Amino acid sequence: MGPGALSDLLGEMMHIRDPRVLVGYDTSDDAAVLAVDEDRCLIHTVDFFSPVVDDPYLFGQIAAANALSDVYAMGGEPFSALNIAALPEALPKQAAQGIMAGGAAVVTEAKALLVGGHTIASRELFFGMAVTGWCCPTDLLTNAGAQPGDVLLLTKPLGTGIVLNALRGDLLSLGDCHAMLDSMVQLNGLASRHFKTPAVHACTDITGFGLAGHALEMARGSGVELHFAFEKLASYDGSLTWASMGLVPQGTYANKEAFASAVLTEGLELCEEDLVFDPQTSGGLLIATAPDSARELNTLLKNHSVASRIVGRVVAGPPRVIVSRR
Amino acid sequence: MKQVDARTLACPQPVILTKKALETNKEVVTLVDNETSVQNLQRLGRHLNCRVDVESMASGEFRLRFCRMADEPTAEHQKTTPSLSTEGDSPQGRNFLIGRETLGHGDEQLGRILMKAFLYALTETDPTPNQVILLNSGVKLAFDPETRESLQLLKERGTQIAGCGTCLDFFGLTDGFDLGEVTNMYAIVEVLQGPDTLSL
Numbered sequence: 001m002g003p004g005a006l007s008d009l010l011g012e013m014m015h016i017r018d019p020r021v022l023v024g025y026d027t028s029d030d031a032a033v034l035a036v037d038e039d040r041c042l043i044h045t046v047d048f049f050s051p052v053v054d055d056p057y058l059f060g061q062i063a064a065a066n067a068l069s070d071v072y073a074m075g076g077e078p079f080s081a082l083n084i085a086a087l088p089e090a091l092p093k094q095a096a097q098g099i100m101a102g103g104a105a106v107v108t109e110a111k112a113l114l115v116g117g118h119t120i121a122s123r124e125l126f127f128g129m130a131v132t133g134w135c136c137p138t139d140l141l142t143n144a145g146a147q148p149g150d151v152l153l154l155t156k157p158l159g160t161g162i163v164l165n166a167l168r169g170d171l172l173s174l175g176d177c178h179a180m181l182d183s184m185v186q187l188n189g190l191a192s193r194h195f196k197t198p199a200v201h202a203c204t205d206i207t208g209f210g211l212a213g214h215a216l217e218m219a220r221g222s223g224v225e226l227h228f229a230f231e232k233l234a235s236y237d238g239s240l241t242w243a244s245m246g247l248v249p250q251g252t253y254a255n256k257e258a259f260a261s262a263v264l265t266e267g268l269e270l271c272e273e274d275l276v277f278d279p280q281t282s283g284g285l286l287i288a289t290a291p292d293s294a295r296e297l298n299t300l301l302k303n304h305s306v307a308s309r310i311v312g313r314v315v316a317g318p319p320r321v322i323v324s325r326r
Numbered sequence: 327m328k329q330v331d332a333r334t335l336a337c338p339q340p341v342i343l344t345k346k347a348l349e350t351n352k353e354v355v356t357l358v359d360n361e362t363s364v365q366n367l368q369r370l371g372r373h374l375n376c377r378v379d380v381e382s383m384a385s386g387e388f389r390l391r392f393c394r395m396a397d398e399p400t401a402e403h404q405k406t407t408p409s410l411s412t413e414g415d416s417p418q419g420r421n422f423l424i425g426r427e428t429l430g431h432g433d434e435q436l437g438r439i440l441m442k443a444f445l446y447a448l449t450e451t452d453p454t455p456n457q458v459i460l461l462n463s464g465v466k467l468a469f470d471p472e473t474r475e476s477l478q479l480l481k482e483r484g485t486q487i488a489g490c491g492t493c494l495d496f497f498g499l500t501d502g503f504d505l506g507e508v509t510n511m512y513a514i515v516e517v518l519q520g521p522d523t524l525s526l
Contacts, residue, residue: 165337165338166338168338169338169339169341169342170342171342171512172510172512176510176512231504235507235508237491237508237509237510238491238509238510238512238513240507241507241509241510241513243369244369244372244373245341245345245369245370245373246338246341246365246366246367246368246369246370246373247338247341247366248337248362248365248366248369249337250337250362253361253362253365270369271369
């Protein structure tokens with residue numbers, strides 16, 4: 001659902017106040033976090049969507065990696081997961097099994113337990129997971145802790161929305177974009193296990209609202225201004241070309257409408273702007289970290305097969321995002 | 327004139343069908359029923375160097391008329407579909423596909439010198455090349471300080487520089503390529519099939 005429509009719908013529900021709720025609706029964070037006792041907090045998140053690729057097992061993997069990501073973005077470890085599936089009656093049994101198997105494999109890789117789920121018959125196919133994770137209250141990472149002077153790291157390239165659209169239009173095959181698909185299956189836990197508070201101040205994962213929307217949520221949550229250098233941002237092969245050909249997903253336009261007033265792009269071409277607002281499926285982590293440890297963390301992540309890049313910095317200023325060329 | 331009825335079709339089908347129709351027709355009319363499709367079709371029009379006229383109809387639907395431009399974009403084209411490039415209304419230059427780090431056959435050392443001279447001369451030509459695509463060992467030109475300087479200059483003058491992703495990967499240069507977009511074979515084929523492309 002689009003960002004504007006969502007906050008309209010939630011309305012008053014967004015203002016629940018309870019000391020047990022550490023992270024709720026109000027900062028538009030990745031997951032809900034509840035205090036259990038002094039040593040533990042629970043992280044709850046749920047995510048599902050219609051197929052992004054025409055390969056059941058791969059779709060299951062991507063959906064699971066995407067659902068688990070929110071737990072990692074909060075600094076937590078996933079503990080258990082439940083499947084959520086809506087399956088058309090005409091869907092071949094093998095395809096349904098493929099989706100479930102792909103999802104289960106990724107949960108296992110995350111060392112979490114897949115312990116059940118809920119499936120309904122539906123005209124449209126959906127698959128995803130509800131994930132429960134946990135962390136120590138002191139390890140909790142929100143999108144609200146970025147500080148002026150921080151350096152911004154992004155752990156995956158951008159452009160899944162555009163490239164998946166080109167894939168949907170049969171302009172390329174799954175084999176042509178295997179690098180992107182591998183990256184979408186890659187768990188963000190591969191990155192998050194290497195950093196922690198207090199050196200890292202804030203973290204969020206880049207999903208449906210695009211880099212623009214999730215960075216803005218961080219800017220608003222933290223009360224800072226985020227600066228990105230477009231030339232430092234990585235994009236998946238072909239995404240800029242496909243965007244300039246008009247393979248821009250509907251979500252990009254929705255994101256522009258919702259966020260463009262507080263996300264300024266300076267000197268960017270239209271296709272580059274499209275990339276900044278492109279909705280991501282199983283996107284990377286955006287990390288705000290203390291400047292003295294940023295380079296070291298970036299190298300550490302790269303050494304562990306994470307496509308991390310230093311992409312920007314945090315400055316004192318109004319809560320907004322600026323993307324300029326360099 | 328070919329008509330494409332893309333009403334009720336979801337993204338990206340209107341773009342795919344129109345693109346296909348424009349491969350064999352100079353003029354195409356596409357009907358769509360949502361704003362997203364209109365904006366995406368306008369991007370397609372610019373990409374394929376077409377004039378695009380948009381008409382919104384009382385029914386809430388849109389009628390887009392595409393007309394493939396022969397060579398140079400006309401003033402009218404500029405007005406209806408603002409160019410992506412910041413160059414404004416300068417005539418469109420050629421596309422160059424550079425598949426090697428040397429120019430000509432024979433002595434390799436001479437070939438390197440010639441390539442440097444060629445790229446330098448290219449920065450002084452008018453119109454500025456539209457696109458320079460680097461392929462195979464040609465991607466190394468983006469890293470040699472002397473040829474890089476010329477490519478950088480071309481880029482500043484509005485030429486799109488692109489490097490073949492497979493080739494950059496092969497030479498382990500993907501991370502450092504910052505002169506432009508990393509492209510793929512589909513985009514390269516597209517450019518090669520278009521007018522005004524020279525392979526070196």
